[in-house]
Amino acid sequence: MRRLFFLIFACGTAFIHAQQEKRIGLLPSFNLRYSINEEWKTNMKIESRFLQIDMKQDSSDFQFYNLTDISFFIGKKIRIDNNFAAGYLFRTTNDGRIIHRFIQQFTTLQSWRSIKSAQRIRLDQTISAGTVTYRLRYRYGLEIPLNGESIDIGESYFLAHFEAIFSYEKSEQIIEGRLSPLIGWKLNNRGKFEIGPEIRVNRNRQKEGLTSNWLVINYYFTI
């Protein structure tokens, strides 16, 4: 367990030192799931950015609070291991901007022995100040129990997400990669807690971009 923690945080630190322009901060989220029946479910998520520091070569900027995303999804199970979900995300920022995002996603889940994995393809359309940005996202996730063959109450797990994002807007196209190795605990039958770094690296066509490093804290609750 200690080795795994070291590996995760060493990864994050390596990325921080590898880039000149960077952003660091805290990314807590609360996720609420409600199953309507065996096939349909809803999901609400609130995620905020706090303690954000933008570091440039000769200056830095600190914001205690930056933004909040509130999203609602409705999802339908297709066969056993596939899910389709559509949702809407509302973003409000500390400088008063409002952003609307429409999301469609398809997730396929696999399990091999005690390891679970998921592949997610997501399309989203973001409307902000009269412009529309289209994004295509692919995420691969892997969940491995750390205390046995399955994740039982009180036990921990390792969760890693890798995501590739292609973003298209009239004036700019951006490619982004995200890596998020987390440690999680199943607190009870309804709740899960996860913590770990998330590294985001993006570049535009002129090879300009930003590397951001977040400390992610997730709490999942099922009604």
Place this chain on the structure above:
Amino acid sequence: MKVFLLSFFTLSLFVSEAQVKFEREYRIPVDSVPAVSIEFMERLVPDRKIRWIREISQEGTTTEAKVKDGKRKLSVEFTLSGDLIDLEIEIDKKHILSNQAITNTLNKTYKKYKIERVQLQIKGYPQEVIDFYTKATDSSFLDMWFRYEIIIRGKKDQEFQRYELLFDYDGTAVKEYVIVPFKNDNLEF
């Protein structure tokens, strides 16, 4: 008449509501495994690395030894006092597809199905099981009391579910459990 009764029994088991499978598994150190179980495994698969698991299900609490022997994946279940319950060997699903009695039952019970995993479950006295395993091509195979444990994705009415099924060697259905899908909100959202 015998065939009719067998089919009736098998179908009536599957038509009735399937039980939901409850299972919890966690690793245990070798120190907490009875010596008789360790000795059995040493005779069955000498010098192999064994993972010892405690399994709690609606059928009780047992100790399980999981081991890979070459290409074979074995799972051996013991009582808490160390007595052998059964040996399970993962086998190719084509063995089931060629078993007419089992495929007939599956075809009648499920509108659609896909076999995901098949294990041969062998019960017997410890020495018999070791003899069977070490001489797997021997004709003693037919004299052993064995069952098939099958995991399928199946559709009875509207939706697909994952099932764990247990069949006797002659195709008689013994048990049917529904496997509850895992909650995946952290992999999905």
